[in-house]
Amino acid sequence: QKEVEQNSGPLSVPEGAIASLNCTYSDRVSQSFFWYRQYSGKSPELIMSIYSNGDKEDGRFTAQLNKASQYVSLLIRDSQPSDSATYLCAPTGNQFYFGTGTSLTVIP
Amino acid sequence: DTEVTQTPKHLVMGMTNKKSLKCEQHMGHRAMYWYKQKAKKPPELMFVYSYEKLSINESVPSRFSPECPNSSLLNLHLHALQPEDSALYLCASSQTDRVEQPQHFGDGTRLSIL
Numbered sequence: 001q002k003e004v005e006q007n008s009g010p011l012s013v014p015e016g017a018i019a020s021l022n023c024t025y026s027d028r029v030s031q032s033f034f035w036y037r038q039y040s041g042k043s044p045e046l047i048m049s050i051y052s053n054g055d056k057e058d059g060r061f062t063a064q065l066n067k068a069s070q071y072v073s074l075l076i077r078d079s080q081p082s083d084s085a086t087y088l089c090a091p092t093g094n095q096f097y098f099g100t101g102t103s104l105t106v107i108p
Numbered sequence: 109d110t111e112v113t114q115t116p117k118h119l120v121m122g123m124t125n126k127k128s129l130k131c132e133q134h135m136g137h138r139a140m141y142w143y144k145q146k147a148k149k150p151p152e153l154m155f156v157y158s159y160e161k162l163s164i165n166e167s168v169p170s171r172f173s174p175e176c177p178n179s180s181l182l183n184l185h186l187h188a189l190q191p192e193d194s195a196l197y198l199c200a201s202s203q204t205d206r207v208e209q210p211q212h213f214g215d216g217t218r219l220s221i222l
Binding site for chain 2: 032034042043044045046049051088092096097098099100101103
């Protein structure tokens with residue numbers, strides 16, 4: 001299993017703040033990433049994919065990829081209590097294997 | 109609503125029982141997966157089927173036996189399980205097993221071994 005590390009948290013942010021979730025990887029084959037969100041007791045759902053260096057924005061979510069540093073992040077702007085979940089990154093080069101996950105709690 | 113349907117949602121079984129988990133998708137996907145997830149851990153890959161053939165077995169104990177009867181169905185046959193096998197079992201599918209394609213997950217079967 002490839003090494004994919006995430007800030008394990010738990011991460012708590014107040015409502016309306018920016019939540020920053022990070023993922024580092026050791027596999028140089030991995031060139032792009034998926035971000036999945038998993039609510040407690042539910043299954044993972046895809047929320048973002050990023051295939052090239054730089055930023056990709058989708059609504060309140062921004063994914064950032066830095067291949068040279070082997071680092072990918074997910075920013076959630078204007079965090080809402082409904083964003084409280086575990087976020088999993090998965091390198092598409094080895095997408096069957098997920099990162100360790102970051103638990104996010106947004107406090108009203 | 110999920111497009112990958114798993115049954116049953118919950119299953120309690122003894123260590124000597126035989127049971128099966130079922131997964132169905134009608135998205136025309138040709139790759140299907142079984143994952144095991146323990147509490148507060150990420151999903152762990154068990155098996156990958158690509159075009160109805162087993163392509164990856166992550167050294168899963170033989171008490172778990174996968175089956176893919178056709179491109180829409182995936183089963184996981186369970187026999188002589190251990191208490192440590194209690195977990196959430198997730199089925200997923202993707203268009204193919206090419207790594208650029210995201211997976212779609214079912215709601216899972218929560219399995220408890222007595």
